[in-house]
Amino acid sequence: MTQLKPFHHGDLKRVLFDVALARLDEHGASGVTIRAVAKDAGVSHGAPVNHYKDRRALLTALAKAQFDALLAGIDTRLAELDDDPGARIEIIASAMMDFGFRYPHRYRLLWSADLIDHADAELLSVMDSIYDRLCTEFSKASPGREFDKDTYAVALWSMLHGYVDMRLSRMFEPLNDSISGAPRGKAIIDLFKVFFE
Amino acid sequence: MTQLKPFHHGDLKRVLFDVALARLDEHGASGVTIRAVAKDAGVSHGAPVNHYKDRRALLTALAKAQFDALLAGIDTRLAELDDDPGARIEIIASAMMDFGFRYPHRYRLLWSADLIDHADAELLSVMDSIYDRLCTEFSKASPGREFDKDTYAVALWSMLHGYVDMRLSRMFEPLNDSISGAPRGKAIIDLFKVFFE
């Protein structure tokens, strides 16, 4: 109990993070301003600087946490699976797409290079881990294909990201976006299965 | 010559557009502010409102012009081609990818739903035309495939957009991004050829 309220406000860093995430979900990244977050947290607009050196640092922390969550979700679902590379790749793909549609603002933040620090070491590290999961499965899938595993991994991730991002932009909503009840996202993944089944 | 200088400043709307585009290329969308654009154009900060009702309208106009240029580029290159659907699809894909890497800030603006009016009728119209080019070729490519032409079109566009967007985010730069000299983007397209060759 010695560490319960380490300072004036308490665990302000955590509070700022939580408040910022709530604002991100509700209003998008543009709603995550230092002053609004400080207000929600009940502190002055100058307080956050002690925990996040600027707005970019705060948003980068949010983004990193999302990549962490995505990776954790992937690993959890992979652990419950057998060794069929095709099924494992499909799980990774589904996890990514689900995350994007479930948390649109969080997902968009991940790729907003103007808002977050794209050179952040921890951020890149988590991204590498996710990329690694894909590569691992593709290398197991079947050796001796026309392209190397990196090309398949990049292509699949590109397709997933592109579909989610364009849909979230709200400028890409094909009229007939379902095929016999299933969303086209599912078909996109099915189509890509050609390469790993 | 009666319309040469229709008003005080001259063709301010055009000047604003050009200045804004220059700022977009140089500083990104965040550098395209009403006040900065007005300053570059040599007018007061209140002048632009007569030609673009707000910042969003200005950015939307920029975006629309880019979609127009992209479509025109595609059509020009298609016109020089024979009837081989595979080659025509590849031309469309290359045109899109080239545009993204050549004008990164313009490309990113196209999908920034928080900056432009994604419901703008003209904008959607141009997008539909581009989408239509893809669908047309896929429908000619070969009937009776596993998926409908829309799925192929969406999948290809998703893959192209995803690859370009992730690369432009500067957070997705696989270590080994060339295959025997050719950029991976080329391999991505080659990989997708499976579906139309």
Place this chain on the structure above:
DNA sequence: ATTCTCATATAGACACTGTCAATATAATTG
């Protein structure tokens, strides 16, 4: 205990931003 030091919080200032209202001026129309 008292002092020292550092971490943290506050308050104010500055230069930006978009947008609006009031005003002025230019061009067109009647």
Place this chain on the structure above:
DNA sequence: CAATTATATTGACAGTGTCTATATGAGAAT
């Protein structure tokens, strides 16, 4: 020439991030 409309200016307002000076809390050193 008068009236109207389109355009441009200016000033204001509420925001924004970030910086500086100042104040305060908390733990360590003496």
